[in-house]
Amino acid sequence: MAEPATTPNPAPGSDHEVVRELYARFGDNALTFQATRDGLPTVWVARSQLVDVLRYLRNLPRPYVMLYDLSAVDERLRNLREGQPASDFTVFYHLLSLERNSDVRIKVALAEGDLSIPTVRDIWPNADWYEREVFDLFGIHFQGHPHLFRLLMPRYWKGHPLRKDYPARATEFDPFILDIARQDEAQEALRFNPEEWGMKRSARDEDYMFLNLGPNHPSAHGAFRIILQLDGEEIVDCVPDIGYHHRGAEKMAERQSWHSYIPYTDRIDYLGGVMNNLPYVLAVEKLAGIEVPDRVKVIRVMMAEMFRITSHLLFLGTFIVDVGAITPIFFAFTDRQKAYDVIEAITGFRMHPAWYRIGGVAQDLPNGWDKLVRTFVDWLPKRLDDYEKAGLRNGILRSRTVGVAQYNTKEALEWGVTGPGLRATGVNYDLRKARPYSGYENFEFDVPVYHNGDAYDRCMVRINEMRQSLRIIRQCLDNMPAGPYKADHPLTCPPPKERTLQDIETLITHFLSVTWGPVIPAGEACQMIEATKGINSYYLFSDRSTMSYRTRIRTPSFPHLQQIPSVIRGSMVPDLIAYLASIDFVMADVDR
Numbered sequence: 001m002a003e004p005a006t007t008p009n010p011a012p013g014s015d016h017e018v019v020r021e022l023y024a025r026f027g028d029n030a031l032t033f034q035a036t037r038d039g040l041p042t043v044w045v046a047r048s049q050l051v052d053v054l055r056y057l058r059n060l061p062r063p064y065v066m067l068y069d070l071s072a073v074d075e076r077l078r079n080l081r082e083g084q085p086a087s088d089f090t091v092f093y094h095l096l097s098l099e100r101n102s103d104v105r106i107k108v109a110l111a112e113g114d115l116s117i118p119t120v121r122d123i124w125p126n127a128d129w130y131e132r133e134v135f136d137l138f139g140i141h142f143q144g145h146p147h148l149f150r151l152l153m154p155r156y157w158k159g160h161p162l163r164k165d166y167p168a169r170a171t172e173f174d175p176f177i178l179d180i181a182r183q184d185e186a187q188e189a190l191r192f193n194p195e196e197w198g199m200k201r202s203a204r205d206e207d208y209m210f211l212n213l214g215p216n217h218p219s220a221h222g223a224f225r226i227i228l229q230l231d232g233e234e235i236v237d238c239v240p241d242i243g244y245h246h247r248g249a250e251k252m253a254e255r256q257s258w259h260s261y262i263p264y265t266d267r268i269d270y271l272g273g274v275m276n277n278l279p280y281v282l283a284v285e286k287l288a289g290i291e292v293p294d295r296v297k298v299i300r301v302m303m304a305e306m307f308r309i310t311s312h313l314l315f316l317g318t319f320i321v322d323v324g325a326i327t328p329i330f331f332a333f334t335d336r337q338k339a340y341d342v343i344e345a346i347t348g349f350r351m352h353p354a355w356y357r358i359g360g361v362a363q364d365l366p367n368g369w370d371k372l373v374r375t376f377v378d379w380l381p382k383r384l385d386d387y388e389k390a391g392l393r394n395g396i397l398r399s400r401t402v403g404v405a406q407y408n409t410k411e412a413l414e415w416g417v418t419g420p421g422l423r424a425t426g427v428n429y430d431l432r433k434a435r436p437y438s439g440y441e442n443f444e445f446d447v448p449v450y451h452n453g454d455a456y457d458r459c460m461v462r463i464n465e466m467r468q469s470l471r472i473i474r475q476c477l478d479n480m481p482a483g484p485y486k487a488d489h490p491l492t493c494p495p496p497k498e499r500t501l502q503d504i505e506t507l508i509t510h511f512l513s514v515t516w517g518p519v520i521p522a523g524e525a526c527q528m529i530e531a532t533k534g535i536n537s538y539y540l541f542s543d544r545s546t547m548s549y550r551t552r553i554r555t556p557s558f559p560h561l562q563q564i565p566s567v568i569r570g571s572m573v574p575d576l577i578a579y580l581a582s583i584d585f586v587m588a589d590v591d592r
Helices: 017-026 047-058 127-138 180-189 249-255 262-266 274-288 294-322 328-347 369-392 395-401 409-414 455-478 504-515 557-562 564-568 573-583 587-591
Strands: 031-034 042-045 066-074 089-097 102-110 116-118 141-143 209-213 225-231 234-241 523-531 534-542 550-554
Touching: 017 031, 017 042, 017 047, 017 102, 042 047, 047 089, 047 102, 047 116, 066 127, 066 534, 066 550, 102 116, 127 141, 127 557, 225 573, 234 564, 234 573, 249 262, 249 550, 262 274, 274 294, 274 523, 274 534, 294 328, 294 369, 294 455, 294 573, 328 369, 369 395, 369 455, 395 455, 395 573, 455 573, 557 573, 557 587, 564 573
Parallel strands: 042 102, 116 141
Antiparallel strands: 031 042, 066 089, 089 102, 209 225, 225 234, 523 534, 534 550
């Protein structure tokens, strides 16, 4: 009697369409699928096949059109890597497809003695800075990269800070001494050499001038330097120079507990407040398997949208100032103060509340919160109308911004542009709609979209986003659920205070949870959100410890500044100022 036919076991990860496509093209033996807690399809490939795999994904009929993130991990001290190939260092590529509304993560294993990998700048131009960052912080070389210089650290820096054998605390270094030789070395490192960047000092009929804008220029919006190659007033080329605000936020995460790291997130986009807490705590909750109550979701949405408004108001005031009108910024700051009054009444702080918690928020809404919020959402709409009528319809402002620093959707996606900068090119893509998180699927709001992709449209997107944020906040106000403000889960931190003094065991458990912090299960999880300036995400690695093994912070401002040369070549210096204003970046968000 014949044996019944057996159904072969499906390849790991074959429930993901992109993984099936990769298996079909490259074969099961060439790929290793890794299960992650965020469910994002993650595939390991050999270094020899990396470029072929990435080019294949970029050129699919429904392509992975954006290199969303690129970074690395020092795996040498990691213990819990079940199912992953042996690796001393891992380089990962996070790709995003708008047509599929899905992502894929590609990983490559490297041995400590052979830290070299091909560049992918010819596939995605925005790989340039990401590869330089990995070279700078991990010492991994990218073959074929023409400008593999340090990006965040000074040229004279010794060592690679995100390696595990690099000290994480200042007390582990020798005392710092700034002698004359060291000062001269630091000054010499700032000297700009045009030839390094393929720039000529002169042409047939003219000499070019090289102008430093920043790092202390008011229109640079922070410690940011951009070197301009000028032919008269025309910008022939330019080189953005970042790193002056670098504080090692990702390194700090390796020595803070999961709970005590929350205040550090506030200081990334320091205008985003609790908006910075949100992707971090959501990623930790994915790792821990925590589902928060509905009341927590709505409170988080309400406060995040409050900070979207405060951030956009600052943008609006400074944008109009940068093109020559001083008065509106005083009105915008008045409105910001009204918003901060509400935020302070609810959280106890203004700009940096660090108020979200793993599994909830710090405390419940105070008595009278609804009256304060209602007063604010009733106040602001007419003010926004006034800004648009008196400021944004002004003929001088329009002549300075309409058609200025224009780019299209294809260029935006190539450079990793997200948020208002992408939606100003006609793309209706907002994570709150496309991939709802924290209950955004329960809210009614529109996504403002414009089509010219210029400085003016980037401003108009943001002013209309404030109107939509007011709609969302009003729905939070009218439909706030009852219930607890923290999840009933053992890894919620800090644990509920009422469980502290029942007996000695509860007191000890509470003490350990607050001091050492919770022990989060091993795994990896990434959470993306639609932040004030674009898509922001935290990619967390847990080795079943009280602190993160690796924390990768992907910020929107980083790729937005990298795009500057491709947009501004051939424009005038005043156009650059309007362009910088329209990007809406924060240097701490760039440098971290």
